[in-house]
Amino acid sequence: MNAPILNRVSRDPHEQLRRLYRSLLEEQDRFDEFKQLLSQYPSAPEGDDETEDAKIIRAKLNARISEWLHGDFDGLSAAHVALWKGIVVEERINVALSPWRESNGY
Amino acid sequence: MARRGWRANLHKHKMNRPVDALYGGFVNALPSELRGLASDLPFRLGLAPTSGILWSEVFSHEVTLEAPALVAEAFPRVSPEVVRGSILGHALAVIEAFVTDRLLDGQIQSSPEILALSEYLRRHRDIVLEQVWPGAARIAQRSDSETRQAISEERALLSELGAATFEEYQRISLGKQSVGFPASFALCRAAGATESQVEEVRRALSGVWLGLQFEDDAADWEDDWKRGEGAWAVSLARRRLEAVKQQRTDERPTEPDLIRRRVFNMRVLYLMLRRARHQYRSAWRYSRALGAGRLSSWSLNRAERLTTLLPFEERHPGYVVRARKLAAWAAEVLS
Numbered sequence: 001m002n003a004p005i006l007n008r009v010s011r012d013p014h015e016q017l018r019r020l021y022r023s024l025l026e027e028q029d030r031f032d033e034f035k036q037l038l039s040q041y042p043s044a045p046e047g048d049d050e051t052e053d054a055k056i057i058r059a060k061l062n063a064r065i066s067e068w069l070h071g072d073f074d075g076l077s078a079a080h081v082a083l084w085k086g087i088v089v090e091e092r093i094n095v096a097l098s099p100w101r102e103s104n105g106y
Numbered sequence: 107m108a109r110r111g112w113r114a115n116l117h118k119h120k121m122n123r124p125v126d127a128l129y130g131g132f133v134n135a136l137p138s139e140l141r142g143l144a145s146d147l148p149f150r151l152g153l154a155p156t157s158g159i160l161w162s163e164v165f166s167h168e169v170t171l172e173a174p175a176l177v178a179e180a181f182p183r184v185s186p187e188v189v190r191g192s193i194l195g196h197a198l199a200v201i202e203a204f205v206t207d208r209l210l211d212g213q214i215q216s217s218p219e220i221l222a223l224s225e226y227l228r229r230h231r232d233i234v235l236e237q238v239w240p241g242a243a244r245i246a247q248r249s250d251s252e253t254r255q256a257i258s259e260e261r262a263l264l265s266e267l268g269a270a271t272f273e274e275y276q277r278i279s280l281g282k283q284s285v286g287f288p289a290s291f292a293l294c295r296a297a298g299a300t301e302s303q304v305e306e307v308r309r310a311l312s313g314v315w316l317g318l319q320f321e322d323d324a325a326d327w328e329d330d331w332k333r334g335e336g337a338w339a340v341s342l343a344r345r346r347l348e349a350v351k352q353q354r355t356d357e358r359p360t361e362p363d364l365i366r367r368r369v370f371n372m373r374v375l376y377l378m379l380r381r382a383r384h385q386y387r388s389a390w391r392y393s394r395a396l397g398a399g400r401l402s403s404w405s406l407n408r409a410e411r412l413t414t415l416l417p418f419e420e421r422h423p424g425y426v427v428r429a430r431k432l433a434a435w436a437a438e439v440l441s
Binding site for chain 1: 370422424425432435440
């Protein structure tokens with residue numbers, strides 16, 4: 001009875017990302033693999049097409065995420081993977097958002 | 107111990123809290139050749155990703171640099187001059203401690219300018235605190251020594267990958283936070299606080315500083331470890347494992363590594379977070395008894411946040427580390 005509703009929810013891209021986020025938080029191995037695959041993704045100059053090598057890495061990443069989420073994953077675009085690599089691997093952030101620290105941890 | 111990389115939060119606007127104006131006044135009174143360095147100190151110390159970041163933007167809350175303002179709520183008759191003086195004295199003490207720490211561990215290069223600025227920070231702190239309450243400068247100087255001594259003790263222990271008990275961890279951590287008390291004590295004295303009120307302030311602030319320290323040391327232990335400075339989580343895990351003598355002291359495993367598994371298996375991060383929550387609860391109790399409303403609700407909020415987080419850390423060891431590493435990503439794609 002509930003299957004169609006669940007299926008509809010899982011096709012929501014935002015919900016898929018939330019599930020990926022939770023999945024990464026809960027499993028160190030997944031987190032490491034996610035980061036490793038992102039780090040392998042070659043950065044292309046802006047405006048350039050995705051290279052064949054990059055496509056292979058992205059396909060591998062999408063396949064792994066799909067496995068983690070039991071198939072309910074539409075896949076990441078090249079732009080998404082590049083953006084995430086910047087944030088997660090290279091720790092680049094949008095500096096328009098305030099940086100913060102939690103404590104005076106000398 | 108923890109010195110973090112950059113993360114984003116949702117504060118998108120400049121905050122302009124009292125510390126910015128007060129620090130600006132300090133900068134303007136400096137010799138002209140030091141003003142540029144002093145203005146850009148958050149960036150120079152690696153506490154901000156770009157130039158032009160205000161001190162109020164560096165931390166996600168006002169407690170770290172403006173604790174006396176929160177303590178002052180318990181003493182409504184204290185004059186605004188005393189509150190401003192104690193905020194500035196506190197902020198300068200904390201900022202100077204960052205300078206000293208970065209110099210000691212080589213994160214910033216020593217230069218005549220940075221050494222001179224450090225001296226000005228201390229000297230001006232002493233002047234403003236002495237105006238708040240005569241004798242406060244001497245207490246602040248003593249706290250400098252205590253902080254430095256605790257930092258040295260920590261470095262000696264962690265760099266040798268020594269095993270540590272939670273009691274040692276708490277004692278050294280509290281020593282490191284010594285500079286976080288004198289300005290608030292000066293405010294208390296100026297406000298005519300009783301001995302029991304001063305003691306409540308001491309306990310409330312101890313809870314705040316230790317809670318923050320424990321939380322950061324848990325979330326950032328891998329970064330500390332990778333820098334080669336050792337990490338409390340590792341030393342605490344070794345103690346719990348009772349296998350220290352079998353470890354090579356120059357061990358620097360790669361991921362997935364033995365050290366991480368030991369930290370996870372020993373539930374050290376969970377225990378550190380539980381201790382942080384205990385400290386926040388203590389801060390909440392004492393600040394509530396004092397009548398320091400904002401400090402009390404901030405502490406309660408921190409404790410409740412950890413109450414939510416703890417079951418996840420218990421079920422999924424390392425959750426707190428991964429949550430911090432993914433925080434910027436989550437803010438970007440999930441908000």
